[in-house]
Amino acid sequence: MSLLSDRQKEELHKSVLEYLHANNFTDAFNSLKSDAGLEYTPDPKSKYAGLLEKKWTSVIRLQKKIMDLENRNATLQEELSLSPAKRAAMQADWVPRAPASYSLQGHRLPVLKVAFHPTFNLIASASEDTTVKIWDWETGEFERTLKGHTRAVNDVDFDSKGNLLVTCSSDLFIKIWDVQNEWKNTKTFPGHEHTVSSVRFMPGDQHIVSASRDRTIRIFDIATTHLVRTIHGHADWVRCVTPSDDGRLIASCSTDQTARISDPLNGEMKMEFRGHEHVIEVVVFAPIAAYPAIRELAGIPNTDRSKRPGAFIATGSRDKTIKLWDVQSGQMLRSLPGHDNWVRALVFHPTGKFLLSASDDYTIRVWELTTGRCVKTVQAHSHFVTCLAWGRQTTAKSSGDGSQTNGASDGKGEPEKIVNVVASGSVDQSIKIWLP
Numbered sequence: 001m002s003l004l005s006d007r008q009k010e011e012l013h014k015s016v017l018e019y020l021h022a023n024n025f026t027d028a029f030n031s032l033k034s035d036a037g038l039e040y041t042p043d044p045k046s047k048y049a050g051l052l053e054k055k056w057t058s059v060i061r062l063q064k065k066i067m068d069l070e071n072r073n074a075t076l077q078e079e080l081s082l083s084p085a086k087r088a089a090m091q092a093d094w095v096p097r098a099p100a101s102y103s104l105q106g107h108r109l110p111v112l113k114v115a116f117h118p119t120f121n122l123i124a125s126a127s128e129d130t131t132v133k134i135w136d137w138e139t140g141e142f143e144r145t146l147k148g149h150t151r152a153v154n155d156v157d158f159d160s161k162g163n164l165l166v167t168c169s170s171d172l173f174i175k176i177w178d179v180q181n182e183w184k185n186t187k188t189f190p191g192h193e194h195t196v197s198s199v200r201f202m203p204g205d206q207h208i209v210s211a212s213r214d215r216t217i218r219i220f221d222i223a224t225t226h227l228v229r230t231i232h233g234h235a236d237w238v239r240c241v242t243p244s245d246d247g248r249l250i251a252s253c254s255t256d257q258t259a260r261i262s263d264p265l266n267g268e269m270k271m272e273f274r275g276h277e278h279v280i281e282v283v284v285f286a287p288i289a290a291y292p293a294i295r296e297l298a299g300i301p302n303t304d305r306s307k308r309p310g311a312f313i314a315t316g317s318r319d320k321t322i323k324l325w326d327v328q329s330g331q332m333l334r335s336l337p338g339h340d341n342w343v344r345a346l347v348f349h350p351t352g353k354f355l356l357s358a359s360d361d362y363t364i365r366v367w368e369l370t371t372g373r374c375v376k377t378v379q380a381h382s383h384f385v386t387c388l389a390w391g392r393q394t395t396a397k398s399s400g401d402g403s404q405t406n407g408a409s410d411g412k413g414e415p416e417k418i419v420n421v422v423a424s425g426s427v428d429q430s431i432k433i434w435l436p
Contacts, residue, residue: 010038015051018042022049068099092351094420095366096378096434102140104431106133111425113155113387117179118162123389123423125431126153132167134183137391137421137433148175148185155198159205164222166208168196174210176222189220191227198240202264203247209264211238217252219264231267233260240282244310249327251313253280259315261327271330278318282346286312286324289352293369294324298333314355316343322357322367336367338374345388347422358385358424378434381426391419 004012013036020029021042033040043049109128116123121138132146132153151170158165158179165177174196176187194213202209202219207228209219217231217238236255243250249270253259259273259280286294288307294300312333315323322336322343341360348355354375355367362385366376422434 011048011051013038014040014046014048015055018046018048018050019052072097091420091436093349093353094436095349095354095356095376096364096380096422097376098378098380100380100424100432101435102137102433104133104135104140104142104433105429106142106145107131107429107431109152110384110427110429111386111431112152114389114423114425114431115156115158115165116389116391116419116421116423117158118160120162123431123433124156124158124165125425126156126167127429128152130169132156132165132177135431137423140433144183146177146183146185149173154196155200157200159201160203161205164201164205166199166201168199168210170195172196174199174208174220187222187225189225191218191220192216195237197238198242200242202243203245209241209243209250211241211252213237215254217241217250217262229264229267231262231264233262233269234258239280242284244285245287246309249285249310251283251285251310253283253315255279257317259283259313259325261310261313271327273313273315273323273325273330273332275323275332275335276315276317276319276321278342280315280317281342281344282316284314284346284348285310286314287348287350287352289350290348290355290369291352293352294333296370297324297372298326300333314346314348316346316357318342320359322346322355334372336372336374338365339363341384344384344386345424347388347390350390350419356388356390356422358388360384364388364422364424380424380432381428381430383426383428385424385426387425389423391421391423 017029017032017040107127107129111125111127113126114123121136123135123137125133130149130151134143136143149169149171153167153169155168163179165179168174172192174189175185177183178186192212192214196210196212198211200209207219207221211217215234215236215238218227219229221228234254234256238252238254241250241252250262250264257276257280261270263270291311294312311327313325313327320339320341324333326333339359339361343357343359345358353369355369357365362379362381364378364380365374368375420436424432
């Protein structure tokens with residue numbers, strides 16, 4: 001007994017006839033027409049033209065969706081069957097997996113940076129379209145657009161309390177936005193002589209540090225907008241700058257293929273890192289939670305139990321590699337090849353077990369720090385992945401509700417809850433939100 005109605009059979013036959021006619025299968029066309037007893041004249045404008053191909057590709061897409069859902073269901077079933085302790089460990093070690101929970105659309109040009117608010121469920125995205133957009137990452141809803149820059153907005157960062165947002169642009173300006181006052185642009189910092197490519201709040205939130213195509217790093221006082229210090233040293237465009245957690249060191253990287261550690265108090269260079277064969281796009285300090293894994297990877301004796309911030313950095317380059325470095329000695333500890341194109345962004349996992357990277361090969365990759373192996377590749381976007389951010393950690397007491405902590409503390413004996421959310425941005429103009 002046929003599964004198709006007479007009408008469905010007729011539509012299928014006509015679709016097949018259109019396909020055979022379009023591909024010049026004349027004998028097969030005449031044979032089917034005769035066997036089916038159809039009087040049908042092919043017409044490229046009819047609804048049957050191309051219908052078979054459309055149905056075929058939609059079936060392929062549905063099959064892929066079904067397989068993704070089945071895999072996700074199997075993973076969830078496996079997690080449910082685990083003991084509470086093992087399930088808790090898996091939740092703490094969570095890394096992004098496809099598909100993304102949300103795809104945020106609204107920018108008209110590539111998304112260049114994303115930043116999570118430290119306490120609210122908000123994320124800011126900076127774009128080449130000259131705007132910053134604010135989104136609710138829990139619901140995927142658009143909140144507002146911040147306008148003020150006249151060229152591409154290259155970086156965005158919240159202060160530690162989430163009261164202020166800082167942005168920098170190719171229009172040579174840095175701007176401060178007051179989150180609690182309707183996101184108004186309250187301060188503008190001139191000073192750089194070319195594109196401002198990177199900006200960060202310094203610990204303590206009294207200063208910002210910026211990097212520019214004018215080859216300098218600059219530190220500004222937020223209250224007065226005065227330039228406090230200009231740091232020279234790089235021979236070309238400074239692509240990225242970031243302070244250590246205690247603010248005693250600044251890491252930077254450049255088109256000159258080097259990364260540097262500088263003292264923000266006097267501008268003195270502490271260390272220079274050479275080894276990449278192309279522009280270095282990104283540099284990040286490793287969190288203290290990652291130190292044991294990095295030491296194991298590098299074969300550094302366990303007798304070294306230093307917990308000072310800024311002991312290790314990771315760099316990502318257009319040479320398609322990621323490199324881990326010892327800040328004190330300047331020694332390269334390990335090179336992580338695997339991406340098929342430029343490496344644009346790096347973030348360490350809150351547990352310190354993994355390093356996540358984003359690349360122009362459209363992927364996010366997860367690297368196990370103890371072994372240096374790529375343990376997961378996520379096909380993240382339909383174009384270059386330009387940026388990556390992990391949800392900020394919020395201080396919270398253990399509630400006994402299964403919430404996981406990474407063992408870190410805020411100094412008051414209260415562990416910090418791991419926020420399992422990752423955001424990525426792309427040249428495809430979207431921001432993807434990755435949730436468990």
